[in-house]
Amino acid sequence: MKNRDRRPMRSGPGGSSAGASRPGPRGGKDGAKGSAGKGREERPRSADKRPPRAEAEASSVRVAAESARALMIRTGEPPAERVPLILESPGAGDFHLIDSGEGLKLEQYGPYRIVRPEAQALWPKALPSHVWERADAIFTGDTDEDGMGRWRFPREALGETWPLSLLGIDFLGRFTSFRHVGVFPEQIAHWTWMKERVEEAGRPLKVLNLFGYTGVASLVAASAGAEVTHVDASKKAIGWARENQALSRLDRAPIRWICEDAMKFIQREERRGSRYDIILTDPPKFGRGPNGEVWQLFDHLPLMLDICRELLSPKAVGLVLTAYSIRASFYSIHELMRETMRGKGGIVESGELVIREAGLDGKTPGRALSTSLFSRWVPK
Numbered sequence: 223m224k225n226r227d228r229r230p231m232r233s234g235p236g237g238s239s240a241g242a243s244r245p246g247p248r249g250g251k252d253g254a255k256g257s258a259g260k261g262r263e264e265r266p267r268s269a270d271k272r273p274p275r276a277e278a279e280a281s282s283v284r285v286a287a288e289s290a291r292a293l294m295i296r297t298g299e300p301p302a303e304r305v306p307l308i309l310e311s312p313g314a315g316d317f318h319l320i321d322s323g324e325g326l327k328l329e330q331y332g333p334y335r336i337v338r339p340e341a342q343a344l345w346p347k348a349l350p351s352h353v354w355e356r357a358d359a360i361f362t363g364d365t366d367e368d369g370m371g372r373w374r375f376p377r378e379a380l381g382e383t384w385p386l387s388l389l390g391i392d393f394l395g396r397f398t399s400f401r402h403v404g405v406f407p408e409q410i411a412h413w414t415w416m417k418e419r420v421e422e423a424g425r426p427l428k429v430l431n432l433f434g435y436t437g438v439a440s441l442v443a444a445s446a447g448a449e450v451t452h453v454d455a456s457k458k459a460i461g462w463a464r465e466n467q468a469l470s471r472l473d474r475a476p477i478r479w480i481c482e483d484a485m486k487f488i489q490r491e492e493r494r495g496s497r498y499d500i501i502l503t504d505p506p507k508f509g510r511g512p513n514g515e516v517w518q519l520f521d522h523l524p525l526m527l528d529i530c531r532e533l534l535s536p537k538a539v540g541l542v543l544t545a546y547s548i549r550a551s552f553y554s555i556h557e558l559m560r561e562t563m564r565g566k567g568g569i570v571e572s573g574e575l576v577i578r579e580a581g582l583d584g585k586t587p588g589r590a591l592s593t594s595l596f597s598r599w600v601p602k
Contacts, residue, residue, distance in 0.1 A: 291489050293525050298565020301599060305556060307573035309411035310590065315388035317407045318584040319577045321354070322591050323347035330584065331395050331403060332386045334358040338401050342592055353582065361401045373397045385469070389413060391441045393466035404436045404462065408575040408593040409504070412542055413442045416500055419539045420446035426476075427499040427539060430491075432484045432530075437463025437477075439502055444475035451498070453480045453487050455511045483511030485522065488529045497535040503527075504544045519548060523555075527562045541599045544575065552595040559597040572597040 313319065316332040322343040329336050337360040347354065359380060363371020383394045388405060395403045420427050420443055429443040434452040436459060444450045454460055460481045467473060480487060484505070503526065507519040523543075530541055541563075545555055556572035563570060575596055579588030 291492075291525065291529065293528050296561060296564035300560040300570075301563050301567060302569040302602070303556070303560060304569055304571040305573060306552065307571045308590075309573065309575050309596065311408050311410035311575060311577050313580045313584050314407070314410050315390075316386045317388060317405070318580040319407075319591065320582055320584075321347055321349040321579055322589065326354075327591065328354055328357065332384060334380070334384065334395075336403065337361065340591065345589065348579065348588055349582070359397060370399050371401060372399065388438065389417065389442050390445060391438055391466070392469040392471075393436065393438055393441070394462065394469065396462070405438050406435075406504075406593075408577050409439065409544070411575055412502065412544070412596070412598075413439055416502070416540075416542075417442055417446045419500065420448045423447075423499075423539070428497070428535070429500045429502070430488075430498040430533065432488070432501070432503040432526075433505050434463065434502075435459055435504075437466050437479075440477055441466060441470050441472055441475075443500070444472055444477050445470070448500070449476040451478045451480060453482060453484050455481065455483055455509070457481050457512075481512065483513065483515045485517070485526060485529075486511070486515070488526070488533060492529050492532050496533060498533050499535050499537065499539045501530050501533060501541045503530060503542065504546075507546070507548050519545065524558060524562070527558065531562055531566070538601065540601075543597045545595045546593075548595070550595070552597065555595060555597045559599055563599050566599070568599055568601040570597060570599050 313330075316330075318330050320328040320330055320335065322328065322340055323346050325339060325341060325343055326337055326347075327340040327343055328347075328349070329338070335357045337354065337357045339361065356377075358375065358377055360374045360376065361371055362374055380397070383396045386393055386395045386405065388407070389410065393404065395405070397403065416429070416439070420429070427443075427448045429440070429448045429450045431437075431440045431443070431450060431452045434440055434454045437452055440450045440452040440463065452460075452463060454463070460479050463479060467475070467477065484503075505517065505519060505523065505526070509517040511517070527541075527543065534541060541559075543555060543559065552572050552574060556570060559570045559572065573596065574592050575594045576590040576592050578590045580586060581588060
């Protein structure tokens with residue numbers, strides 16, 4: 223966008239970096255998922271004894287002071303809006319949600335039935351107890367989204383990894399200490415949308431996947447014909463993604479695997495004049511970059527979206543934001559997205575991602591389980 227279309231505003235805490243990984247978290251399996259990955263699963267802990275909040279604030283101020291990138295005040299009309307939009311991800315490939323209730327969910331991942339905590343499953347279980355008791359793996363321990371725990375295998379010991387397939391992509395499931403298994407199936411709705419846009423474009427689209435975790439979204443895009451840049455702060459997450467690439471026989475696909483803090487990466491891409499047709503960003507509420515950069519969702523999200531706007535190509539297809547485990551309405555990220563995209567035209571559609579129960583056979587519709595908030599800008 224030309225400079226006359228935007229005015230600089232003083233830098234704030236949004237100048238911080240930490241492309242936070244979703245935990246080993248939604249980032250690596252061991253807490254290395256620092257910042258640019260999906261810091262939702264495992265977060266590296268600080269080496270010193272300062273309280274996490276105080277440390278995060280000190281780091282945020284320090285990085286903000288060093289940042290030369292100011293948040294822009296956008297002018298022009300905000301995009302049209304479509305709210306609320308509920309995107310339902312059905313079972314696909316080797317996954318479906320069998321049942322939920324009483325703070326738990328029972329899922330099918332390939333050959334395994336898995337029980338994990340789910341705070342939003344407030345209702346009673348629909349299936350009898352003997353079905354739940356036949357689970358192959360049960361996560362126990364801290365019920366916080368980013369809390370550590372352990373897996374219990376009531377029937378027989380299982381290996382750390384096992385093969386899975388989703389939307390034509392083969393990848394490894396893995397029992398991590400932060401309850402996650404290497405894929406977030408609620409994202410099927412976004413991935414299907416992206417796959418269709420890439421296939422119908424008639425030209426190779428460039429896709430940027432920020433906080434990319436184990437690479438399933440990147441592989442879906444690449445298999446459809448896109449040129450993909452995948453960014454995550456966790457070396458182990460990147461290694462896992464490369465394993466998935468080999469399993470999917472996409473070794474020759476045009477994918478750049480970048481292990482770096484997400485905010486640092488996109489600021490450098492902006493200075494380079496790089497452009498992308500689709501940007502997926504799936505940040506954690508808190509995370510750390512490979513060099514200790516701190517990511518705080520509420521502090522840093524405005525600047526991240528602001529830079530992402532600058533990275534959109536003239537014929538961009540969409541900018542997708544997903545937010546997990548935050549105490550906020552989807553309207554908060556909806557209005558932020560509309561402010562960010564002022565003068566850009568198009569439409570901002572926001573709401574929730576949900577997964578519907580499908581029973582033991584994967585074909586019997588049940589209740590819808592809300593998993594996350596999202597906001598998506600698309601051209602009209």
